Amino acid sequence: ERMVDVFLVVSVAVAFVILAVVAIYLLTYYQHPDDRNEAYVPKMVVILGFIMAGATALLLPLDVANNEGYAGCDGYDTNVCGGLDMELFWNIFFWLIPIWVFFLIPFSTFYYEADDGMLMAGTSVAPDPVRKSRLMQAVVWQMAVFVFVGIVFAVTYLLFSDTDIKVTEIQGMTINQAESLASDSRRGVVFTYSPAINTTDNTALPFDKDLLVDFEQVDALYEANNVNNGEQTITLKVGVSTFYAGLMAWLGWFLFAVFGGIGMAAMPLDLYLVYKNRPRHMDAAEYAEAQMSLRERVNELVDIGELIKVEKESNPAMGTVGGFSGQFDLSKRREARAERQSLLEFKQAVFLLEQDVEEFQACTDQYENYNPLTPYVALIFSICSSIMSIFWVIHICVYVFPNEPLAPFLNNYFEWFDKWFPLFGVLSVALFTLYLLLCAVKGCFKFGLRVACITLHPMRIGRTYMSSFMFNIGLVLLCSLPVVQFASTAFSEYARFATIRQIFGVQVENLKFFGWWWTNNVFIYTFLAFVVLTTLYLFCKPKDTPPDGMEIRDRLRSRRG
Numbered sequence: 373e374r375m376v377d378v379f380l381v382v383s384v385a386v387a388f389v390i391l392a393v394v395a396i397y398l399l400t401y402y403q404h405p406d407d408r409n410e411a412y413v414p415k416m417v418v419i420l421g422f423i424m425a426g427a428t429a430l431l432l433p434l435d436v437a438n439n440e441g442y443a444g445c446d447g448y449d450t451n452v453c454g455g456l457d458m459e460l461f462w463n464i465f466f467w468l469i470p471i472w473v474f475f476l477i478p479f480s481t482f483y484y485e486a487d488d489g490m491l492m493a494g495t496s497v498a499p500d501p502v503r504k505s506r507l508m509q510a511v512v513w514q515m516a517v518f519v520f521v522g523i524v525f526a527v528t529y530l531l532f533s534d535t536d537i538k539v540t541e542i543q544g545m546t547i548n549q550a551e552s553l554a555s556d557s558r559r560g561v562v563f564t565y566s567p568a569i570n571t572t573d574n575t576a577l578p579f580d581k582d583l584l585v586d587f588e589q590v591d592a593l594y595e596a597n598n599v600n601n602g603e604q605t606i607t608l609k610v611g612v613s614t615f616y617a618g619l620m621a622w623l624g625w626f627l628f629a630v631f632g633g634i635g636m637a638a639m640p641l642d643l644y645l646v647y648k649n650r651p652r653h654m655d656a657a658e659y660a661e662a663q664m665s666l667r668e669r670v671n672e673l674v675d676i677g678e679l680i681k682v683e684k685e686s687n688p689a690m691g692t693v694g695g696f697s698g699q700f701d702l703s704k705r706r707e708a709r710a711e712r713q714s715l716l717e718f719k720q721a722v723f724l725l726e727q728d729v730e731e732f733q734a735c736t737d738q739y740e741n742y743n744p745l746t747p748y749v750a751l752i753f754s755i756c757s758s759i760m761s762i763f764w765v766i767h768i769c770v771y772v773f774p775n776e777p778l779a780p781f782l783n784n785y786f787e788w789f790d791k792w793f794p795l796f797g798v799l800s801v802a803l804f805t806l807y808l809l810l811c812a813v814k815g816c817f818k819f820g821l822r823v824a825c826i827t828l829h830p831m832r833i834g835r836t837y838m839s840s841f842m843f844n845i846g847l848v849l850l851c852s853l854p855v856v857q858f859a860s861t862a863f864s865e866y867a868r869f870a871t872i873r874q875i876f877g878v879q880v881e882n883l884k885f886f887g888w889w890w891t892n893n894v895f896i897y898t899f900l901a902f903v904v905l906t907t908l909y910l911f912c913k914p915k916d917t918p919p920d921g922m923e924i925r926d927r928l929r930s931r932r933g
Contacts, residue, residue: 376455380437384456387430388423395422402836414480414838421472421845428465428852429809432859433801434458435870458871466617469849473620474521475514477846483510484838525616533615534607535882541601545594610879618880621853625895628812628854631847633902635815636761641910642814643754650747651734662732669725669918676718676924683711717919719828720821724918760807761903768900772862773893783865801866805859812851813844815902821916857881858896 399418407415438454483506569575610618654662734742763782770778780787782804789797820828829840857876860867867873881890889895 377438377453380434380454380456383437384434388427391423391426392419394426395419398422399841402831402833403841404835404837407838411484411838414484414842417472417476417480418838418841418845421477421842421849424465424468424472425809425845425848425852426806428469428849428856429805430802431458431461431465432805432856432867432870432872433798434461435872436801436863436867437798438871439869440871459875462617462872462875463613466613466620466853469853470521470525470616470620473846473849474517477842477849478517479510479514481839481842482513483507484842525619528619529612529615532883532885533609534884535610535879536884536887537606537608537878537882538603539606541604543599543601545597549597608879610883614875614879615883617853617875618883618886620850621857621876621880622886622889624850624852624854625889627816627847628808628851628858629895629898630902631815631819632808632812632851632855633815633899634818634906635811635813636764636808636903637906637910638818639811639814640754640758640761641914642818643750643757645914646750647747647754649731651731651742654735659736666725666729666732669721669728672922673718673721673725676721680715680718714924716827717924721918721924723821723828723830724916757807760804761811764804764808765900765903767862768896772896777865780865783863786863786866797866801859801863805855808855808858809848809851812855813848816844816847854895857890858899 396419399415399422403415434456435458438456438458440453440456440458767781771781771783786797786800789800816826817828817830820826827843829843830836831840831844856872857880860870860872860876864873864877881887
């Protein structure tokens, strides 16, 4: 029986404790005061979701350290084996992620944002005078999500759960043919191992590596007479958890390829801009000019806010098509799109104004409260993130894209660390994997700031509502499996004995329909394209600029006639 590596068990326990502490700290530090003594269920969902997202990324380095895919772990050479059942670990997370993404987070969001008709009475726009149960509203919406997701999962499993695994078929000699290979007593067929018997229960003792014999001349002769029948395909039906892991990875790749690519280019630049735009002393003229500019923007946005308020009073369904039938009305859809565009641009302008006000205050009356180390810490992180982004791009080009890798690159770096301190190699894998998740979150926010098509959910200290927490946790969970798959592919040489390579590299990446996207590197090409395009775009336009307030105001006024 294999022994479990105590160090790995302790590492798992410590990692979960650290993730829990970080999750609780971030929630407490960033939450809005309005949520301080309520929304306990969404808070628990966020904390556990954060732990799950971090643990999913950290399972890859744990899997690498465990070496369960090494053949000797079956009993005859367990010195390098951790003894953990990583397949069980992965299957648990394969189920937990869709449960969180499609059930707990949507339900918590529906419950958190539901209005009982009385909470906002007298203050909200067109309040509902009929008191409703927030729980029942959340349950109704969640049942709709449950039915839709259940149908999609069931249909896709029935249609696409077969995996076509390509193997090389080698046909060996028969026993009679092998006996003619040698003239000695072995006659070309060697049986050197008679298993030792346990005298207690008369069962065979496990095979040990010391019982292996060297490759001899007769063995070489037998191998030379093998016939290579070429590449063959074996079709198997994968397990339910493995299939849904592949489906979740496929869905998540559409987000990660876009947002991860944008974030990998934007992360270093935005951190550098924090250093470049650090507070500086302003003379009287500069102070007056900045103050006047902010005052004009505030007045402009107040006017726009009033127009939006009046519009919502006359049209409570502003930004929507007003029911199922409206989905088929082209004019209503065009009108709803224009309304959503105005609302999103207004939110963008408000957010950027708040940022500029904070920077202005840091240069003036609140300068004493500003931490002077912040820009220099940002500069250090900018340099580190630049190095990691460059390394990722180089590694993709020299190792992932070519059919025959030009160089192992980062794989050699990890293996070099393992030669003198194995923990550093594993931690490096964790660092590069977690960096991809951070890039996805950064990319989503950057995309929302530059393109007004998704709602902004920024993480702001002391001003973040639970809806934003749940949105970002959902995004990270959706991107976690694509990140794991991408990292296991990129580090396949270093992680060759990891269980996840058998799951993703053999089963998932050969699934019908889904396999084409991975075997042709469609998502990775898209990811790299967004990295390059975003880099060029940000080089030309590095600073986030608010939308034209005059244009938004004129658009809203024209709608009123």
